[in-house]
Amino acid sequence: MHKPAAPALFFVGIPFVIVCALAFGQSLPIHPDPEIRAAMAWAFPLNPPPDQHASKPDMHKPLHVPGSTRTYTLADYDDMFGAPDWFPRDHPPMPHIVAHGRKPAWACAYCHLPTGQGRPENAPLAGLPASYIIEQVNAFRSGERVSGRPETAKGMPAEARNVTDGDLKLAAGYFSGLHYKPWTRVIEAATVPKTHVAHWMLVPNADGAREPIGNRIIETSTDMARTELRDTRFGFVAYVPPGSIARGAAIASQGTGAAAACESCHGADLRGTGTIPPLAGRSPTYIVRELILFRTGGRANAAAEPMRQEASHLTLKDMIAVAAYAASRKP
Numbered sequence: 001m002h003k004p005a006a007p008a009l010f011f012v013g014i015p016f017v018i019v020c021a022l023a024f025g026q027s028l029p030i031h032p033d034p035e036i037r038a039a040m041a042w043a044f045p046l047n048p049p050p051d052q053h054a055s056k057p058d059m060h061k062p063l064h065v066p067g068s069t070r071t072y073t074l075a076d077y078d079d080m081f082g083a084p085d086w087f088p089r090d091h092p093p094m095p096h097i098v099a100h101g102r103k104p105a106w107a108c109a110y111c112h113l114p115t116g117q118g119r120p121e122n123a124p125l126a127g128l129p130a131s132y133i134i135e136q137v138n139a140f141r142s143g144e145r146v147s148g149r150p151e152t153a154k155g156m157p158a159e160a161r162n163v164t165d166g167d168l169k170l171a172a173g174y175f176s177g178l179h180y181k182p183w184t185r186v187i188e189a190a191t192v193p194k195t196h197v198a199h200w201m202l203v204p205n206a207d208g209a210r211e212p213i214g215n216r217i218i219e220t221s222t223d224m225a226r227t228e229l230r231d232t233r234f235g236f237v238a239y240v241p242p243g244s245i246a247r248g249a250a251i252a253s254q255g256t257g258a259a260a261a262c263e264s265c266h267g268a269d270l271r272g273t274g275t276i277p278p279l280a281g282r283s284p285t286y287i288v289r290e291l292i293l294f295r296t297g298g299r300a301n302a303a304a305e306p307m308r309q310e311a312s313h314l315t316l317k318d319m320i321a322v323a324a325y326a327a328s329r330k331p
């Protein structure tokens with residue numbers, strides 16, 4: 001059974017309305033073909049407008065997650081200059097920019113979590129090379145990297161313009177020093193829960209209805225209440241089409257003919273090499289979203305050139321397969 005997520009809808013709603021407004025105006029340089037456009041519905045989930053008639057939840061009720069002695073309230077979740085930190089012993093002390101931000105820059109951990117594990121709608125930062133983190137934030141800042149379709153609420157470009165170089169260096173050092181942990185269970189399935197978009201991700205419908213998976217990845221939570229409390233010990237589940245993992249393994253090790261083997265650059269088991277980022281164990285929705293962005297010119301910094309070539313040679317089915325395989329690997 002999935003717990004109702006109504007309060008969560010309310011509390012992540014307000015800050016993200018602001019984010020949405022800030023992100024407006026971006027667009028993809030290359031118009032995506034119909035297959036890719038269809039995939040954007042699940043790879044770039046777009047929140048419906050907030051329900052003006054929803055009853056307001058109690059902002060001061062104490063909230064808990066299993067195994068933590070800490071207490072937060074919904075009011076804490078409305079503050080983008082702070083981040084709930086249920087398990088402070090699970091990570092080293094956070095630099096100020098990560099835990100609290102520095103106005104107008106928000107706390108990195110508000111979106112990417114104190115553990116840097118990230119959520120499907122943003123990105124996992126734990127264990128990325130520090131130089132890669134700095135390069136990507138600079139690409140968001142210059143506009144060479146966008147984060148989605150114009151209407152998708154993504155705050156990263158605004159954040160990149162607001163963070164100082166000194167704070168960025170501290171944040172990059174912090175996240176690159178964290179060990180990325182298994183966070184998404186990848187399951188091949190012919191049928192999946194019917195979902196709708198809320199909290200910027202796919203959420204199973206309350207009636208438990210199912211439907212064929214089709215050419216999609218359905219990455220979701222088995223307990224939205226815990227996910228929306230940002231419980232850093234509770235990850236995600238990703239349903240992928242039957243046969244994708246084996247197909248993706250072949251693409252990763254041998255390529256597709258036109259596209260080079262992913263492992264030739266991303267290393268054995270896709271664990272990353274030098275400044276090339278690791279893919280193993282990471283959100284498959286994020287991986288497909290980035291492949292789409294490379295292909296459509298949404299990631300146009302100089303270092304992205306090999307990936308733009310690579311992504312232009314992959315079909316959507318290839319992207320799904322290779323993302324399923326990568327996500328199923330041990331980080």
Ligand code: HEC
Pocket residue numbers: 019097098105106107108109110111112121122123124125128132133134136137146147148154155156159163168171172277289290
């Ligand atoms: C409002 C939410 C939000 C905040 C706050 C935020 N980010 Fe992000 N960040 C995102 C989203 C969303 C993406 C993914 C964009 C995409 O889909 O390409 C992202 C992506 C990134 C990436 C790219 C990761 C990769 O693998 O290429 C880096 C690096 C990053 N953020 C660093 C930071 C740092 C450092 C901070 C704090 C100074 C920060 N972010 C604060 C939302 C946020």
Ligand code: HEC
Pocket residue numbers: 132135251252259260261262263264265266276277279286287288290291299301303304306307310314322323
């Ligand atoms: C020729 C080398 C090369 C090959 C082959 C290659 N990659 Fe990459 N990949 C890169 C580089 C370099 C980057 C970093 C781009 C940047 O710095 O902007 C990258 C970045 C990525 C990212 C973004 C990761 C993040 O954290 O945002 C994804 C996803 C990705 N590659 C997937 C793949 C897949 C899947 C394949 C195989 C189908 C593949 N790559 C093959 C070089 C390569």
